[in-house]
Amino acid sequence: MSDAATVQGNESRSAAGGRNPWLIAIVVSIATFMLVLDTSIANVALRNIAGSLAAGMDESTWVITTYLVANSVIIPVSGWLTSVIGRKRYYMICVATFTLSSLLCGLAPNLPTLIAFRILQGLGGGGMAPSEQSILADTFPPEKRSQAFALYGIAVIVAPTVGPTIGGWLTDNFSWHWIFFINVPFGIMSLALVQWLVIEPDILERERQERLSKGLKVDWIGFILVAMALGCLEVFLDEGQRNDWFASTFITTFAVISAVSFLLLVPWEWTRRDPIVDIRLLFSRQFGMSFLVMMAVGAVLFSTTQLLPQLQQTTFDYTATLSGLSMMPGGIAMLMLMPISGFAAGVVQPRYLIMLGMSVIAVALWHTTSLTPDASFSFFAYARVYMMIGLPFLFIPISTAAYVGLPPQKTDQASSLINVARNIGGSIGVSLSNTVIAQNAQFHQSVLVGHTAQSSAAYQQTLRQVTNHFVAEGSPLVEARQQAVGWIGQEIGRQASLLAYVDVFFYCAIATAVLVPFALLLRPPKQVPAKR
Known part of the structure; x- marks a missing residue:
């Protein structure tokens, strides 16, 4: 053609x-x-x-x-x-x-x-x-x-x-x-x-x-299998951490139903003349890679969008409005870069732009691991800006590359699956991030508590300083000492939570960096023939 x-x-x-x-x-x-x-x-x-x-x-x-x-x-x-x-x-x-x-x-x-x-x-x-x-x-x-x-x-x-x-x-x-x-x-x-x-x-x-x-x-069987596979997967990912994952019969049941439905869905839809979901698209090199990379984009976008306000409100005592405002500069930066990315996607091969976008996000996530307990509003604002700089160079090239070589009648199915990729990726990213935070916070807290032994000179010095602070505020000595112990406990919990978030940013940076070379598997548009 x-x-x-x-x-x-x-x-x-x-x-x-x-x-x-x-x-x-x-x-x-x-x-x-x-x-x-x-x-x-x-x-x-x-x-x-x-x-x-x-x-x-x-x-x-x-x-x-x-x-x-x-x-x-x-x-x-x-x-x-x-x-x-x-x-x-x-x-x-x-x-x-x-x-x-x-x-x-x-x-x-x-x-x-x-x-x-x-x-x-x-x-x-x-x-x-x-x-x-x-x-x-x-x-x-x-x-x-x-x-x-x-x-x-x-x-x-x-x-x-x-x-x-x-x-x-x-x-x-x-x-x-x-x-x-x-x-x-x-x-x-x-x-x-x-x-x-x-x-x-x-x-x-x-x-x-x-x-x-x-x-x-x-295709009622196909529809039921899709609904059970993706619906149960969403419940599994969203509720797993709150219900202790496979220790819960509820979560295990949903996981098994989702896995079995996926296993049955692929051969069923593959053999239908008029499938409700065109599974074959996922096994084509161009669209399949676009699907996987869009999952990664969804994981980064949705997990960071949830984690940063969550971190600010739980560890830094930000209000909902203030935490939202810290995200605003990133949106402005992205708004300015979208037209540039759209122009670049017309003259540069999508795979190179995708590699650029992922590299920028990996560096931005690595920068966020320098988070400290006294981080300012500007730190969060700039961290979000750095992350958002890379996203336009991912979203647009992927959306463009996904349709390369597809016959016109496949457009509707391709659009549906690309959105599935973004949503599944987002759910997986949020779920894994919250799991790491919960588990690593416990680990870091146990390590920090180990430094509060009565024989620790640093602990005793901190205890005296905090006790004197509460005495200066008018508390009796015995009560001030109890308040000091409570304050130290709260501070340990806060620092453990902060370290867990830093771990998540570190893991995300490594995972994003590892995905960079996979963009080379995408074919250049000029080498993808249009199908008759």
């Missing part, structure tokens, strides 16, 4: 019609920003949600878990649903579902009701991102896709950065309900603009009618 034919094929599938395709990119990015914002905005409000609804913190975490599970279940089948329902129609259904369920979440009177509406919200949100990426891939010719994904990437990567800030500010100054209400005007605006500006290409409608004319055969 010639380049001209390829471009013409993309234009015939364009959602822009006679309008400027950049206008379409802006329109779909509105809902993207709303969706990705919601993945991080609720994290800082869990304590308030638990208190308001008379629930424990462990129970309130299901507000996050159920959303992620619903998201994981619907994303991989979105490509198939798009081909059956129609891309524009399915996209608008997803936006409307997400918007309505956001309103219902804000009005929820109790935790079970909130969780039910979060599931509905996750189902609506899960189908939005694959549809949006499919629209962009078909609306822009290959040589302009990198710039289009740069604009889209601003919403995808900046939203988790400002999410904690917005969530913290709304929670501190209004109430947690507003973290859901904020989605409603964005959703209404998105629906109006999509209905007005986005078209359904004739070729997509013909393909849909041809599929339906042969009789709609739903």
Whole structure:
């Protein structure tokens, strides 16, 4: 197939019609920003949600878990649903579902009701991102896709950065309900603009009618296997640390169900004529490598987005708003670099940009291991900036490289799987990071406690200094000594937690550095022939 034919094929599938395709990119990015914002905005409000609804913190975490599970279940089948329902129609259904369920979440009177509406919200949100990426891939010719994904990437990567800030500010100054209400005007605006500006290409409608004319055969077994594999995996990763992993029958059961479902899913979908998930894409060199690298990007993006505010609020006593503000400079830096990355992706081979991005992130994570107990606000702000500098040079080249050589009819399935990669990677990154923190904090605490023996001169000196401090504040000597012992214990716990976070940043730096040469496995675009 010639380049001209390829471009013409993309234009015939364009959602822009006679309008400027950049206008379409802006329109779909509105809902993207709303969706990705919601993945991080609720994290800082869990304590308030638990208190308001008379629930424990462990129970309130299901507000996050159920959303992620619903998201994981619907994303991989979105490509198939798009081909059956129609891309524009399915996209608008997803936006409307997400918007309505956001309103219902804000009005929820109790935790079970909130969780039910979060599931509905996750189902609506899960189908939005694959549809949006499919629209962009078909609306822009290959040589302009990198710039289009740069604009889209601003919403995808900046939203988790400002999410904690917005969530913290709304929670501190209004109430947690507003973290859901904020989605409603964005959703209404998105629906109006999509209905007005986005078209359904004739070729997509013909393909849909041809599929339906042969009789709609739903791959129910494939859908159930996907739902069980990814849904149970999400529960396993999100709840494993809180339930002591395989020491819990609950977690072990979900792990076994997920593993068995994955083992059955691959041969089942491989042999279907009309699979609900095109597993074969994962076994192609180009798309398979893009899938793996996107998992790494998701792991770095989501884990650092959660860990830094978590560290600041638990160890440095930051408020939700202040911890969110420390993330803001990174978002600004990324906003400035996105257009540069989009331009570079058009002239430099994606694999080299991916290597550059991973190298920068590895160095940034290594820098963060210099964290000290007296770290300032500027340290956290600059650390986030250093991490975010590398991400635009990962997200855009990967998104561009994933579609190289794919026939147009595979775009919807590819978009779904790339989003699955980012979400799975994020869940794995967050889960492993929290596990390392919990286990290493205990280890460091046991080591530090070993230095508090009565025979330790350093301990005795510290005890005297702290006791004198409390005496100076008016406490009797005996009470001051007890206060000093308690303060030293709290300080040991704080330093142990800090060292555990440093361990996580160290492991992430090493893992990212190891992945750098794997980008060379991606083929240069000019060597990947377009399939007929």
